[in-house]
Amino acid sequence: MAEALVIKGLSKRFGGLRAVQDVSFTVQENETVALIGPNGAGKTTSFHLITGFHRPDAGSVLAFGQEVVGLKPHDVCALGMARTFQVAKPFGAMTVLANVMTGAFLRDRHVAAAERKALEAIEFVGLSAREQTPAKDLTTIDQRRLEMARALATQPRILLLDEVMAGLNPSEIDQAVALVKKLAASGLTIVIVEHVMRAIMAVARHIVVLDHGQKIAEGAPKEIVENPEVIRAYLGSYVHPPAQGDAHA
């Protein structure tokens, strides 16, 4: 198996806050890796650093062997790495179809071709019935589906999903888990930031745990839940309450 994403020594400071400190991990091709940790652990910042929205102070990010640190977000996307946002960012005034076509234009500037690609992506995420709906009228889960379809339309090889389950009810979480599994089965390499442990256990083969910007553990899901360091830092708060819902939107 080839290495899809190799992250080495990634660091970022905001003023006095060390948001991400010397984080390294590797994602194999076709693997689904979860990035977990308490709020403020540096998960979303890591996503911003990997996808070019922030420039790291130090470290390197190799996507299929190519350095992406220093590239703009659109260049990172063009290299085959697409992301979604923690708070969905649909183009509200556009229809679902137009939103996804905007993503498809990256690979083909022809309207008809982009529309075909977009329709495929919309069907894949199960939004076909909403094709002509203005994006601002979508429910939360459909907005997440839209973000995934839009990212898929750029034909990525690596997909970074930032808390796609946040704000969903239990049955919607099941649908979202099924969708992430379907994405993984289609051959995509997936990095997922998530709080919903049930979902992580269901989709991730490998888990990286961050706390205060540092990696404190990584391994298979079974090892992670038994790791005393992880339990102390993070899972402790999840032992009793039901492991679902949106405590951290």
Added chain:
Amino acid sequence: MQALGKMKWLWIALAIVVMIALPQIVTSSFAIDIFIRILLFSFIGVAWNLMGGYAKQLSLGHAAYFGLGAYTSTIMQVNYGISPWIGMMAGGVAAMLASLPIGWLCFRLRGPYFTIATIATAQVLMLVFLKFRDFAWGAEGTTVPNLGSAPLMMQFEEKSSYYYVVLGLLAVGLWVTHRIEKSWMGYYLVAIGEDEDAAEAIGVNAPKVKRDIYMLSAFLTALAGTFYTQYIYFIDPATAFSFNVSIEAALVSIVGGIGTLWGPVIGTVLLETTSALLQSWLGSSVGGIQLTVYSLILMAVILWRPTGLIGFATDLYHRYARRKPAHA
């Protein structure tokens, strides 16, 4: 769908015939003057709308390009005897080139800060042209030499000829907008206007797209500047870089409906007609009444129909169409 398409072409053909026949039927020079103003500001609105409407980059500095277009062609004509038709294109290119550094500076800012920066650029250019007395005549400006009937120098005896020139400009502006709206560029512009980060995340090179559309918008605005100077035979920094031009370009689009093909045209028809008629009927008796009514229209649109008159018409159409499904 097919029938709808045919209907559309029928309407467009009808509109073209009416627009061409109009100055032959209504021959009062007062009316033609109003038509010319409407067409001119529609065209400026259309040029502004490409960037300000679709990509929601609210510029209030388009007078910079209007003035550059006006000055480039007038300097070429008065000092070197070059036809304003050529000067018009040169002015467009000058505006495009000027938009590069101006955009480079202003696009670092977003929202209200961007808008303020654009205002500043137009004001700075006005000051520059006030200072250049040697080749740009300073504050007193200059008149364009009247050559009588000289179509090759963009001078006509008939007012209706100016009407056809500016009608042609508007047609070009609308055609360009239509082509952009239907292409990937149109999607990219709207996406940037909606959420620049989300657009970047799906591969949209936002700085490049904004730079390109700004260049195009500046080019078209400059053509209007040349035309206006030829039409009034006079240029000075205060008219060429008038803040009113910047405001009008934005307002007609906002009133008509930003980010829509016909929005600027509909907005201009309403605002210019109202203002011209009120001024001629009441201007002398009740001072400033046309400005008051003008402001009231603006407030009404912004309060009740922030999507502009186009949005209002679309809502009405959908309501009507839904009640009569046979027509849908």
